[in-house]
Amino acid sequence: MTEENGVTLEDALSVLNTDILAGKGPDVLILDGMPADSYIEKGVLADISDVVGEASQKDGIFGNIIESSKKDGKVYAMPARILLPVVLGDEKTRSAGGSLPALADRVKTLSKSTSKSVIPDDKGTKTLLRDCYYADSARFLAGDGSLNQDVIREYLTQAKCLYDVDKHDKKEDYFDKIAGDGTMDGAKAGSCSDQGLLTGEWRLSFGTLDGMYHYQTMVSERKDTKADICLMNGDRVKTYVPYLTAGVTMGGNVDAAKEFVATLLGKEAGIRDSDGFSVNRAAFEELCKEKMDDPLVKKKNGACVGFGGPDGKMYNITFVNLKQADVDKLTNMVESLPVLLALSLGVAVLLSRKGKAGHLLKSAYLVPLAIPAASVVLLWQLIFDNSGVLNGALHFFQLEGKDWMHTDSAFFVLVFSYIWKNLGYDVILWMAGLQDVSESIYEAAKVDGAGAWKSFCYITLPNIRPTAFTVVILSFLNSFKVFREAYLVAGNYSQENIYLMQHLFNNWFSQLSVDKMAAGSVLLCFVITVCVLLLQRRWEGDKD
Amino acid sequence: MKKAISVILLVLLALFTIFPLLFFLIGSFMGNRELMEHFAPMLKQADGYVTWLLLPVVFVFLIGQDYLEQGIATSMLKE
Numbered sequence: 001m002t003e004e005n006g007v008t009l010e011d012a013l014s015v016l017n018t019d020i021l022a023g024k025g026p027d028v029l030i031l032d033g034m035p036a037d038s039y040i041e042k043g044v045l046a047d048i049s050d051v052v053g054e055a056s057q058k059d060g061i062f063g064n065i066i067e068s069s070k071k072d073g074k075v076y077a078m079p080a081r082i083l084l085p086v087v088l089g090d091e092k093t094r095s096a097g098g099s100l101p102a103l104a105d106r107v108k109t110l111s112k113s114t115s116k117s118v119i120p121d122d123k124g125t126k127t128l129l130r131d132c133y134y135a136d137s138a139r140f141l142a143g144d145g146s147l148n149q150d151v152i153r154e155y156l157t158q159a160k161c162l163y164d165v166d167k168h169d170k171k172e173d174y175f176d177k178i179a180g181d182g183t184m185d186g187a188k189a190g191s192c193s194d195q196g197l198l199t200g201e202w203r204l205s206f207g208t209l210d211g212m213y214h215y216q217t218m219v220s221e222r223k224d225t226k227a228d229i230c231l232m233n234g235d236r237v238k239t240y241v242p243y244l245t246a247g248v249t250m251g252g253n254v255d256a257a258k259e260f261v262a263t264l265l266g267k268e269a270g271i272r273d274s275d276g277f278s279v280n281r282a283a284f285e286e287l288c289k290e291k292m293d294d295p296l297v298k299k300k301n302g303a304c305v306g307f308g309g310p311d312g313k314m315y316n317i318t319f320v321n322l323k324q325a326d327v328d329k330l331t332n333m334v335e336s337l338p339v340l341l342a343l344s345l346g347v348a349v350l351l352s353r354k355g356k357a358g359h360l361l362k363s364a365y366l367v368p369l370a371i372p373a374a375s376v377v378l379l380w381q382l383i384f385d386n387s388g389v390l391n392g393a394l395h396f397f398q399l400e401g402k403d404w405m406h407t408d409s410a411f412f413v414l415v416f417s418y419i420w421k422n423l424g425y426d427v428i429l430w431m432a433g434l435q436d437v438s439e440s441i442y443e444a445a446k447v448d449g450a451g452a453w454k455s456f457c458y459i460t461l462p463n464i465r466p467t468a469f470t471v472v473i474l475s476f477l478n479s480f481k482v483f484r485e486a487y488l489v490a491g492n493y494s495q496e497n498i499y500l501m502q503h504l505f506n507n508w509f510s511q512l513s514v515d516k517m518a519a520g521s522v523l524l525c526f527v528i529t530v531c532v533l534l535l536q537r538r539w540e541g542d543k544d
Numbered sequence: 545m546k547k548a549i550s551v552i553l554l555v556l557l558a559l560f561t562i563f564p565l566l567f568f569l570i571g572s573f574m575g576n577r578e579l580m581e582h583f584a585p586m587l588k589q590a591d592g593y594v595t596w597l598l599l600p601v602v603f604v605f606l607i608g609q610d611y612l613e614q615g616i617a618t619s620m621l622k623e
Binding site: 347 | 550551553554555557558559560561562564565567568583585586589590592593594595596
């Protein structure tokens with residue numbers, strides 16, 4: 001690069017913007033770090049909902065990522081990959097990692113018990129601010145689209161607390177100075193460093209998790225570090241970092257560009273164990289399977305990485321295969337979507353506007369509560385058995401059936417049964433809450449030009465917060481009561497995903513293992529109480 | 545249009561919720577033999593898949609009784 005042909009990033013962007021607005025820009029735009037919202041407002045980007053919909057039908061795209069990419073119900077820009085902001089540390093650190101203030105408190109406590117660094121040395125100012133920004137920025141915008149100053153002030157305060165905890169003569173913005181905005185050799189590198197926990201250099205880490213390999217490394221180190229991950233700030237807002245966000249410009253060859261985006265979102269392009277997690281569910285699951293049964297890892301000392309620590313010693317990471325629980329945890333973090341709550345609230349809102357017909361339908365939704373579990377499981381068996389109605393229907397459409405009850409799908413059968421049973425109950429609770437919202441607020445909003453969706457987001461949701469607490473608690477408690485269904489549908493030793501609760505309440509009961517049952521019940525009661533108290537604290541914290 | 549779609553969705557969801565009740569209702573009008581025929585693939589590991597009728601045989605007989613009697617009479621006349 002010489003003085004004549006060198007340009008700054010700003011210059012390059014402004015030339016690109018001019019070209020795009022003149023209809024001479026590229027057909028496909030990778031929008032990472034670019035003003036995507038402004039392009040959408042100016043009508044530069046084409047609607048790619050059809051491409052996303054097709055990819056979703058073919059392989060399955062994570063639904064929550066599609067929803068969060070929507071603007072006015074349409075998708076104009078869609079990330080092909082995502083990174084997850086996570087906290088890595090011991091159990092106490094993980095329970096604090098759910099919110100930035102609690103994490104800052106935890107860091108302060110740890111700093112009192114050590115003379116070494118608490119957080120990694122690569123967390124210089126920029127990296128630290130960016131990691132906290134990734135985890136918290138979804139709260140920055142207030143309901144009316146303006147910046148929420150209190151939230152931003154709190155974000156900066158907590159980031160400062162994290163910054164102040166260690167001496168900064170050693171800290172260096174590795175990811176900004178060397179990797180440059182976390183992008184190295186065209187690859188996106190996660191900023192959650194893990195090796196310092198193994199060498200004892202620091203006590204916890206946080207930042208972005210950049211893929212399956214990164215996750216497997218952390219799981220492999222768990223034996224020595226006793227550290228695991230949780231979503232950073234995940235109790236307050238569940239966020240992800242979009243990467244390879246693709247959009248199609250209006251002026252160019254839209255069809256060819258859409259085809260390119262479809263390939264980018266496809267399974268084949270998605271199978272990479274670094275550079276973020278693919279939003280393509282089939283690719284994600286394929287990689288999970290690979291990491292659960294890697295022949296190289298199975299060999300003795302088959303996959304081992306050694307490195308020198310600051311104390312001159314050699315440290316080894318012996319790679320292990322992921323277990324089902326590790327995969328479930330990761331999948332839950334990517335897709336933490338409370339189906340029952342969302343579905344029942346949607347039904348309640350629609351029903352509340354239907355008058356007498358609504359009352360009739362409401363009664364229909366309550367029917368499952370009147371049907372004994374023992375009789376309805378016969379129906380689930382008839383549907384989900386190997387020779388059942390569902391496999392029969394799939395066979396009719398020339399599709400391959402599967403053993404629903406004795407594979408991973410057993411969990412979804414149980415979820416289906418739980419939703420079917422509790423939908424009406426939750427609908428009634430939501431409707432009670434909806435009746436408390438004054439009609440005059442909606443009318444005033446309507447006069448001000450608010451549509452149905454805006455009224456729902458900015459009037460209905462804030463006003464039903466107290467009801468939401470009750471519904472969440474009751475749904476949570478009910479989810480522990482599906483052991484009868486698991487036992488009756490799949491027997492004593494059902495698939496491992498639905499095994500635990502029914503083993504506790506059915507198998508131990510039939511064996512009269514009163515001691516084990518008592519201990520299990522006390523532990524379960526303790527877990528539920530802690531969860532409820534945490535939820536209550538979180539709820540009240542938000543109210544303040 | 546939006547209203548119609550929301551009503552259709554609600555009705556479909558309501559039908560889905562009460563369909564086990566319909567299943568039990570229909571099942572209660574079936575005899576053991578008829579139930580066994582439908583469930584044999586699951587209960588006796590027979591070939592094929594579980595099937596289900598929305599109208600039990602007894603109703604088919606009651607509804608079609610007149611036609612059946614006429615048919616028998618006609619065939620007797622032919623003989």
